Amino acid sequence: MDRVVVVGGSVAAVNAVDGLRRAGHQGDITLVSAEHLLPYDRPALSKEALREGHPHDSLLIKKPGWYEENAVEVRLGAAAVGLDAAAKTLFLAGGRELSYDGLVVATGCRPRPLGMLDGVPQVHEVRSFGDAQVLHEELRPGRRLVIIGAGFIGLEVAATARKLGLDVSVVEIAPVPLTRVLGAELGHWFQDHHVAQGVDFYCGNGIDRVEVTSGGNRVRLADGTVLTADLIVAGVGVQPECGWLEGSGVEVANGVLCDETLRTTAPDVVAAGDLVRWPNRLFGETMRVEQWLNAVEQGNHAARTLLGENEPYAPVPYFWSDQFDAKIKFVGQVDGRDQVKIVQADDTSLVALFGRGERLRGALCINAPRQLALSKRDILNGVSWAEAASRA
Numbered sequence: 001m002d003r004v005v006v007v008g009g010s011v012a013a014v015n016a017v018d019g020l021r022r023a024g025h026q027g028d029i030t031l032v033s034a035e036h037l038l039p040y041d042r043p044a045l046s047k048e049a050l051r052e053g054h055p056h057d058s059l060l061i062k063k064p065g066w067y068e069e070n071a072v073e074v075r076l077g078a079a080a081v082g083l084d085a086a087a088k089t090l091f092l093a094g095g096r097e098l099s100y101d102g103l104v105v106a107t108g109c110r111p112r113p114l115g116m117l118d119g120v121p122q123v124h125e126v127r128s129f130g131d132a133q134v135l136h137e138e139l140r141p142g143r144r145l146v147i148i149g150a151g152f153i154g155l156e157v158a159a160t161a162r163k164l165g166l167d168v169s170v171v172e173i174a175p176v177p178l179t180r181v182l183g184a185e186l187g188h189w190f191q192d193h194h195v196a197q198g199v200d201f202y203c204g205n206g207i208d209r210v211e212v213t214s215g216g217n218r219v220r221l222a223d224g225t226v227l228t229a230d231l232i233v234a235g236v237g238v239q240p241e242c243g244w245l246e247g248s249g250v251e252v253a254n255g256v257l258c259d260e261t262l263r264t265t266a267p268d269v270v271a272a273g274d275l276v277r278w279p280n281r282l283f284g285e286t287m288r289v290e291q292w293l294n295a296v297e298q299g300n301h302a303a304r305t306l307l308g309e310n311e312p313y314a315p316v317p318y319f320w321s322d323q324f325d326a327k328i329k330f331v332g333q334v335d336g337r338d339q340v341k342i343v344q345a346d347d348t349s350l351v352a353l354f355g356r357g358e359r360l361r362g363a364l365c366i367n368a369p370r371q372l373a374l375s376k377r378d379i380l381n382g383v384s385w386a387e388a389a390s391r392a
């Protein structure tokens, strides 16, 4: 394999490049990113970088010299707009084409749009460095912020803004935040944690409409409540960035469909990161996860697969979140079908285990780092839920 093209400008793409070189690939590598900035990490964008306005170079995944040292041609501001997998040709905006022997697809996700906010001023989302930079400038004490969506990013922005002295309201369509993932009992824990710091919640409530007035936006909720907002943050989830693959030969269905090794349905095309849907044999199910560590590991794994390895990618997923003084860590993969047991809870920490049938499938550890490692090992070893709960 001579020429490899990596499409995407973030953590999965950079780790694919790194994985290729580490695995001994000596041919050409071109990294193609729609962004105009060198690849940077996103997790801080809703946390400390949003609070303190960190500069772009402090978030870089690799220093500028790294690309040169590794003989990587970097094309920034170069969005892929199409692919002919049979002809092994990638089409870029502006009519340019790139041929390849191997391709890594790592174009991640984009925020899900909320049509009713089109044309409304002072509406923000938090996905890119630019988004966080603009929002940082706007987060001034005393301003009224309405966050639409109580997912992890919405809650992180709520905590960051509250710490900066804004009045923060969170609107969530579900009766309790995070119910779909963690269940109502733990969702209440998150809500209470934020309420204790002065965040207001409007749950079980949709947005009816947003009216633009000279005194700020008026967010009218389905039950008639009206919230006045100097700023609105939309945090209603993301969708895989795979429109450019339409008709390419790479099959897409709410993500890029991959096999266990991260090969796509097209020859010599692998994928990595937030947009990958693949069968994780450890859990016996097909999943797509939007988590930083997964993007790192999949980037590396996809690179090795492209070079001919045939190993299944079967990790225990992991993510973290920081909200006020809570260091939240989660291992495993759960949804509303899993049962939840809180096995430890005091004023500052909490441990909850998740299981389906006999099987331990996840653990939420808040300010409890030791339990995280134990639970990860238990999930890997197929320990039963009952046994794990009895030992916790």
Ligand SMILES: Cc1cc2nc3c(=O)[nH]c(=O)nc-3n(C[C@H](O)[C@H](O)[C@H](O)COP(=O)(O)OP(=O)(O)OC[C@H]3O[C@@H](n4cnc5c(N)ncnc54)[C@H](O)[C@@H]3O)c2cc1C
Residues within 6 Å of the ligand: 007, 008, 009, 010, 011, 012, 013, 032, 033, 034, 035, 041, 042, 043, 044, 045, 046, 078, 079, 080, 081, 106, 107, 108, 109, 110, 126, 127, 128, 153, 241, 244, 272, 273, 274, 275, 289, 290, 291, 292, 293, 295, 318, 319, 320, 321, 322
């Ligand atoms: C604000 C925020 C906070 C987060 N916090 C956490 C956290 O605390 N813990 C955690 O585990 N995870 C967190 N995440 C998730 C984590 O950042 C993502 O899982 C990770 O960024 C996924 O990396 P990726 O490379 O797959 O995709 P992305 O980060 O989405 O990057 C995709 C890249 O591809 C580029 N691109 C898109 N389309 C094209 C195209 N057509 N052509 C060329 N380039 C294209 C994009 O511009 C982008 O550079 C957070 C994410 C955000 C946004």
